[in-house]
Each structure stands twice: as C-alpha cells, then as structure tokens.
Amino acid sequence: MSEPEEERFADLVRRQAPPARDPMFRIQVLERRENEQFRSRSYLYLAGAGAVLVLAAVAIFLRPDSLGDIGVLIAVAIAVAGCLFYGPALSRRLGDLRRQYLKI
C-alpha cells in the first residue's frame, strides 16, 4: 500500500507530464535526425572530394605512363570509395557478429 505522500507525488508528476500523444515532439526528433543525417552525408561527400583531390595530386606527381600505374590509381580510387560508402555498414555488421559470437 502506498503512502499518501507517494500518491500525491505521483499525482503531481502526472499533472506535469506531457501529453500522451504529441506529434510535435516526434516531428522535432525527426527534424534533428534529418539534420544529423545531412551533416554526416556532407562530411562523407567532403571526405570523398578530398580523397579524389589527393588521388589527382598523386597522379599528377607520379605521371603514370603505363597502363599498370593507371590501373593501380583506379584500384586505389575504388578502394577509397568503397571504404567511404560501405565502411559504416561493414563496421556495423562486424559489430553485430562480434556481439553475436562473443555474447557481449
């Protein structure tokens, strides 16, 4: 059996509680999520652009004259792009596997 002060406290907390249905709150959360996703996408594209610039500078510096050198540069470009776009998903999957097998 709860004490009267507990009931009064619970009553006051209930009266202060936000509404059970509050679409505005959900919209605010979704807006913040969109902003964060936009920011992280922007960083990703920025990093991609930086990588392309670095590769271009390296290509200019090395002056690849053989098909092999050009192939190496293209392979590096593909590897960088792969890391940028699939890296997060890959690390999530590895985390899942780690949790699953190590039972963390």
Place this chain on the structure above:
Amino acid sequence: MDEDDAALLAAVCEGSDRAFNTLIDRHQQAVRTFLRGVAAGPEDAEDFAQETFLAMWKHARSYKGGGSVRSWLFSIAWRKAMDSRRRWFRSQRRDTAYHEMAPADLDRGTAPEDFLALRQALGALSLEQKAAVMLCLGCGLSHSEAADALGTPLGTVKSHVLRGRERLREAFGEDA
C-alpha cells in the same frame, strides 16, 4: 494488436521509419516525464528527450534484450542527464527552474504551491536519488527495473527511494 517493443526496435535496426515513429509515440511521455524530474529545466529536459530518441535510432543494435525497451530508453535518458551534471549544479538555474517553466507545463487545476513543493522536495535530493524517486514513484517502474535503467545495484535504488519518501513526507507532510 500492438507490436512488441523489441520487434519494433529490431525494425528500427533495419531502418524502419514507421517503427521509429511508433516507439517515439509510445514512450515519449514516460521519457519526458522522467527527464522533467531530473533535468535542470524544461528546456534541458526536452533537449535530452530528443537526444534519447536520436540515440535509440543510432544505437538500436546495442539493445541486448535483457530488460524492457522502456527501461533501456530510461537508461539512455539517464546518461544524457548525467552528462550534463555540471550544468545541473549551477544553482542559479536550479533555483529558477520553476520560474522558467512555460505556462503550458503547469496544470490549470493544480496550485503553483504544489509544484513548488514538488520542486523543493526533488531539489533536496541528489541527482541519483531524484532519478530513483522519479522512476519508481513517478513513472511506476519496479525497483529492479529502475536499477537496470540507472545502472546501479538494487539495494542502492531502494535506499534512494526510501530517502526520497522521507523528503516527500517532509515536503508534503505539514499540509497533507
């Protein structure tokens, strides 16, 4: 029929917006109520509540399924509140928290004195005690659920609630 919270969270892991929205609608009231009790002011509470659901979206995979999803959300909310602990101890903000409350936060049928008494009763408690009291007496969680959410031993939660009860008795006792 309502979908299970854990199933919804699994759907969130797969990127389901519908599941995310459902979980927000289902738990926003409890999480915000808890945070209103432990945060320095209503603005902080709203901010932490939004961050809690963002963290749910980002870290849904870290839910291990040991306790309820609601307890897990409370534990995230609690960590958010703890992170701002320094701000909580800015006594000026704490003392004026009542005055900062928007009129919409006050129920029309309740005397402002009651809210002040509630604030004073909570204000006399440490942050950990306040969280335990809010979860157990305000949000209706069991002691063990509160212990899970706060990441503290069951005995500690029980003693926090006991101490909270004493404070509430002191705050409400005279005029009850």
